[in-house]
Amino acid sequence: MNIAPDLAGKTGQQFRLPIVVHHRVKLPPEERIRIAHLARQIQTESPRLCHAPNFSENLSSGLIDAPALLVEDHSGIQLAHERGADAHHSYRALLLAGEGDLLAVYGKRYPAFEAYCRDWLGLGRVEVIAPPLADPVQSLADACLNDRHLIARAVKRAQHAGGLNVIPYMATGAIWRLAGEIAQQAGVPVRLAGPAPALMRAVNDKLWFARWAAKLLGEEAVPHSRAVYGMAALIGYLRRFMREHRRVAIKLSHSAASLGNLVLNNPEFSGMPAAEMSGRLVDMIDRAGWKNPFPLQVTAWEAPIKATLSAQLWIPYPEDGSPIVEGVFDQITANSNARFTGAVPSDLPKDVRDIVVEGAARLGLLFQRLGYFGRCSFDAVLLDNGAMAPCLHWVECNGRWGGVSIPMCLMNRLLGDWNSRSMLVTEQQIVGRPGLTMGQFLTVCEPELFTAAGEGAGAVLLSPGKLADGAFDLLILGHDRNEVLKRGRACASRLAKRGL
Structure with missing residues (x-):
């Protein structure tokens, strides 16, 4: 495995997820102090934000040199689970697994894909378990927790190795309960590669992220947006935004972007009576399948856009170094709602990429100060201002693995360095x-x-x-x-x- 010096730590432990450093950022001492102060402000406002569940004295956040149980469960993202993301993507976690690991998959097994990863890609022999599903809406994490066979296999693997890592797609409360049950029965250290559930939920919340990104980076670093908590406020803010911006969107707070975006045609809605607008919005929300959608984010849908960027980070414990910005990627999107269809390494000029890297490093340091550990990415849009200086707006955080970070990490495993x-x-x-x-x-x-x-x-x-x-x-x-x-x-x- 390729281990970044920043992650080696004092114990010299061998992490199972290869991290390759490509961007180093040295923030000045006064900026680090300011970020620490902002973190204390957030913690004072939300004192339980960083508290991990106390399911077992053997369980904590982190990674150790031990086998892993990998679980790609999308139930923490609005709409994703009910749209079949678990069934479509739960096998992606196999690309992060290695010899002797366990993988839980949703629905059914694909032995031919398992053989492909083992024999064609050389990723090692992995034990794959498809836990029985109690019903179509049960999350993969809950199915794992209710599967005595899976728990027994994980406990045995942990006891044999002296420890176990639980590597989730995102660190939901159900994942923490699963890891806690394994730790309690195994009686050996179990580490979960993700933050506390409350912090995970906060960083993935577009409203929370917009507020604190603006505090950290300045109001000009995020799109014009507002949180709304009911239909009357939604109509009021939409009318105001439509006077100020050519296009406006409403977004679910915890959804993957394309599933949770509704982009509105300003001329069609401008001047519409409140009752008619309310009826149209209710109809659009129902057709989109948004159940109990509030709070929502009203935001400017900015254009023209030169690039839609994703900065990929690994955030270690503070004693193991600063957050690592592994890469900056251009996202490929389709349709009016900006559905993700792919990504390539960004070929923007170095001075522009440096702006992205520095902003991502500052956001990552704030998260690290709050107790965040693990995979994280930040999405931003680069506005096309012609001859003017580039204008970068940070849009959201993905406090989880995803469609760019998994392939990037796989390339590190296959080639030693994705950038090669x-x-x-x-x-x-x-x-x-x-x-x-x-x-x-x-x-x-x-x-x-x-x-x-x-x-x-x-x-x-x-x-x-x-x-x-x-x-x-x-x-x-x-x-x-x-x-x-x-x-x-x-x-x-x-x-x-x-x-x-």
């Missing part, structure tokens, strides 16, 4: 063609696929969950951008032409 190759994360939908099995996918795309024994280039399937629907989440590696794009087109062509 050009890369593209892409979602492809082959319209008008039937879905296919894992075996069919491998047969069709074999000439374009990455293998551990190969030349360090090719396509990697990130999850098997959408194959039956004719959709493919891919990581494409190449020696340069042209090779990556060529391989991406070749995969799409092979998938579209199969059987013709």
Whole structure:
């Protein structure tokens, strides 16, 4: 494993998640003092924000040199669980697993994908368990907690190794209960790679993030937005925002962006009577499937945008160093709601990327001061101001793993450093063609696929969950951008032409 010096710590423990430092930021002492003061202000206002649940004396946040139980549970994100994110993505966590680890997956197993990760990618033998689901709305974490077989396997693995890591997609309360049960029964140290549940929920809250990002970075560093707690306030703020901005959006506070965005057409709503506007909004919210949506965020939907950026961080314990900014990526989005469809390493000029890196480092240090540990990313938009200086607005925090960080970490595992190759994360939908099995996918795309024994280039399937629907989440590696794009087109062509 490649361990960043910042993460080695005094114990010299070997982390199972390789971190490669690409951006080092030295904040001046006065800025660090200001950030510490702001953290104390947040803690005074919310004193229980950073308190981890006391499920077992053997459980705490962190990572140790021990096997892991990995659980990608999306139930902490509004709409994601009910839209099938668990079934589609729970296998992505296998890309973070290694020899001797345990993986819990939602619904059913895909042995062919397990063999692909083991034999084609060389990630090691992982024991995969699909816990029984009590009903379609049960979260993966709760299903794990109720599965005596899974608990017994995790306890045995922990006792044999002298400890266990629980590596979640996001550190929900249910994940902490699961880790606590394992720690209580095993009687050995169990570490959870994530923050306390209350802090996790806070940082993923767009309203909370907008407030404290503005306090830290300045009001000009975030889009114009307001929190609203009812329909009357929503109508009032929408009218005000529509007079000030060309387009306006309303957002769910805890949703992944595209699922929780409604972008409004200003001319259509401007001047509309309050009763009619209320009826239209209620109808739009119902059609979007937003149940009990308040509080909501009203925000300017900014344009034109030069880039939609994602800064990827690892936040260690303070004694192990400062937050690490591993990379800055351009997100590829589609449709009016900015649905995420992929990402590439940012090719913005260095001076602009430095602004992104410094802002992300300051946000990461604030979170670290609050007790945050683990994977985190910050999304921002770079406005196209023509010849004027670049204007960067921080939009939200993703206090969890995601569609960029998992492939990035996988590349570190496969190649030692994600930055040693050009890369593209892409979602492809082959319209008008039937879905296919894992075996069919491998047969069709074999000439374009990455293998551990190969030349360090090719396509990697990130999850098997959408194959039956004719959709493919891919990581494409190449020696340069042209090779990556060529391989991406070749995969799409092979998938579209199969059987013709």
